[in-house]
Amino acid sequence: MLKIDHLTKQYGDTLAVDDLHFDVNPGVVTGFLGPNGSGKSTTMRVILGLDHPTKGRATINGVAYRDLKEPLREVGALLDAKSVHPGRTARNHLRALAASNKIKRSRVDDVLEFVGITSVANKKVGGFSLGMSQRLGIAGALLGDPGVLLFDEPVNGLDPEGIRWIREFFRSLANEGRTVFVSSHLMSEMAVSADQIIVIGRGKFITQGSVDELTANAIGTVLVRTSDNTKLTSIIERLNGTVHQAHDRELTVGLLTCDEIGQAAFAAGITVLELTPQRASLEDVFMELTAGAVEFGGGHIETMRHE
């Protein structure tokens, strides 16, 4: 089990992680979700003992990373896939890693085979595509057959087939009882690959729960089509609802229920042509939760959707 205990990390004047406190349990895939620059990678680096926490600590089964006797056998991590000397071959890179933790040489060939890069094992890593580098990073994480696995943005650079492969892979690791902690800024990815999700923004903990729990708590929007949209808009605004002109004749109303909108329209003598509740997606929830916590916000929220 991975425990983040009131962790704070400050770089100069920048507070990268602000009093984060949560547990990551074995047997499930835990997603670590937040916009770019929200402190996910910093948290990962502190877990691995690469960066020193300003306050608090991170422990693996009760032990700080730096005190682990056999680190690669306890924790496997993929941070930046390019954190490899470009002039070394994939096999030699893994051999050196294995040797440091007294892992058998045959294991190197096993993990190369498992991630499907045996054919380029003797090629220099510098020539690898991002997808191949990701696979090499995963191979490195698996070398010691660890019980805790950390992946920082593992989906980046993978093709659709690779993405599907990695989702199934996370699932199987969790089913084997391992602790799987995966960060991403892509809510859609987390919705399909994670069981539990921890949401952070600007270094702060926002919420935690299963995908269903997170979406259930959020209020959805209602799609409305009426005979007089202009009139209804002013009524909704008076009721403190939000209105968004979706199409010519459709409105997307937030913060009000179907019942409230229907009754308000009836009272004003407006004919309701359509009234459709729309369930919030994890993406909507994420947007709502992190709206104030986007480090590098675009002019319009649309910019966040495509990666």
Place this chain on the structure above:
Amino acid sequence: MSNEVTLMSVAKSEWIKFRTVRSTNVSVFIFVFLTIGLGVLISWLVRSHYSNMPLAQRLTFDPVSTSLGAIIVAEFAAGVIGAMFISSEYTSGAIRTTLAAVPTRVRLILAKLLVLVVSMIVVSEIVVIATFLIGMRIFSGVVPTVSLGNGSVLRAVLLSGVFLTLLVLFSFALGVILRQSIASISVFVSLLLIVPLLGFFFPQSWQDHFQKFEPINLGGSMMAIIPNPQNFAPWGACAVMAIYVAFLLVLGTTLFSRRDA
């Protein structure tokens, strides 16, 4: 069987890393090639001009230092080997992967040192002995020669190999402190070449006191068989050089342990 990470397991890993990148192999090759190749050239030139040398110069002629004259150039290859062994990990970001596998930072530095000391002392000694022996063959008959059987000659030749190894460690320590290849190598070259040049701007009486502390003069003392009264005695020079290296290594390791990777 315990699978605990130990100094030896990390040293084994670092040894694999040391010999599996082309930059190290090329640097070591240049180091060997420069010392021997340039040494042969210098010895030939000295042989052909020896008869024209002024008597005063012939009386203080040092066959060991002369045959190993190329060391002054090989020093820079030594600097590249040492600095790159750590700085290339920072440049590529590989240091994070390394530290995730070896979280005890002092152990990582010690393992890297072990690899550098053992490999570079072997390479350096073989190279200086070979260069010296080839030089004596070239000198023979024209220029006075000396033999390794003589105690101070053996000391001079072996200490020149020790000097080169200490330079590799000196530069490695700079790499640990500065974390960038270009910065480390620039500072290394500056300390070796530029600082002595600056010395010339000071009064002669100051120069007499400080010159003997310059790394190049320390190396000169270590490989001389005719002592220069201005400089340290050979073993004294070796000790001063070792103190420099130890100081930089302690500073580097302290910073390395405290800093974020």
